[in-house]
Amino acid sequence: MEYKKYVAPIVVCLVLGNGAFINAQIQPGVYISDTDNIRHELKIDDTYMIYTEYRQSPPKFIRTIGGFLREEVAAGKRLAVLLEFNSNYEKDSLRVLSIPMEMHGKNLVLDLNSKMTFTPITKKEQDLDGAWLFATRGPDEAQERRGEENPRKTLKFLQDGRFQWIAYNTETFEFFGTGGGSFSSEDGAYVENIDFFSRDDSRVGATLEFDYELKGxxxxxxxxxxxxxALYEIWAPRK
Structure with a gap:
């Protein structure tokens, strides 16, 4: 699947929109569409969207894109996104999305060159839900931290029992890797089940168990x- 490139007036509208927000009709959550053994996974909260494609069997990562939602007043019902990362950037140079959308009940229909219906998965609130940016290697000894102002970012996004991490550079639009799947976080135990991994498809199916603690x-x-x-990482909430 290839996304359309949109003309300058849409880009202007995206940049000049008054703050990031999600269309009131779309409920934040994780939406899934399965077609021909390809999973299309869409994660949306009030300000951000991540879209990922991967083959389930045999496993194969295909692409991921994500960024901040913007208002697109002039174009009507569109899901408008100012991208922060794009795994296919070297091929398509895409930094902006403006996708025709409709709501059919709770289902989200996006026109990605052809109409595709995304169904929301069951809501599941857990510890660690939200967006996190990698800050530093632990333990915490007042060392220098990588902050929002640093263009080299690793984002971890957890929602409705699904997780995804993405490593990228916001200045150069370099993409370094991603992985994701399902997770659980309870009583200090964090477990990941890997459904896609861009650097090595053979790791799909692995289960990783960690300890976690929220401090400050x-x-x-x-x-x-x-x-x-062995690893020790400290992640800061993205604000």
């Missing part, structure tokens, strides 16, 4: 990564 509003995360290496 930050997420302290420890255990072993997908290579079996």
């Amino acid at each position: 509003g930050e997420w302290h995360h420890s255990g072993k990564n997908s290579k079996g290496e």
Whole structure:
């Protein structure tokens, strides 16, 4: 699937919109569309959207894009996004999305060159829900931290039992990798089940278990990564 590139007036409208927000008709959550063994996964909250495609069997990561929602008054019903990352940027140079949309009951219909129906998954609130930016390697010893002002970012987005991390650069639009799937977080135990992994499809199906603790509003995360290496990470809430 290829996204259309839109003309300058839409870009202007996106940039000049008064603040990020989601169309009142769209309920924040995770939406799924499965077509021909390809999963299309859409995560949306009040200000941000992530769209990811991956083949389920045999597993194969295809693409991911994400960014801040914007108002697009002149164009009517559209899901308008100012992208922050695009795994296909070297091929399509896409930094803005403006997608025709409709709501059919609770289902979201997007016209991605052809109309596709996304169904919301069951709501599931857990610890750690929300958007997080990687801050530093732990433990916390007052070391320098990577903040919002740093163009090199690793975002972790958790919603309705689904997680995704994305590493990227907002200045150069370089894309470094992503992975995601389902998660649980309860009583200090955080578990990830990997459904897609851009750097190595063979890791799909793995389950990773970690310890977590919230300290001063930050997420302290420890255990072993997908290579079996010990890690301690500190994640700060994205504001």
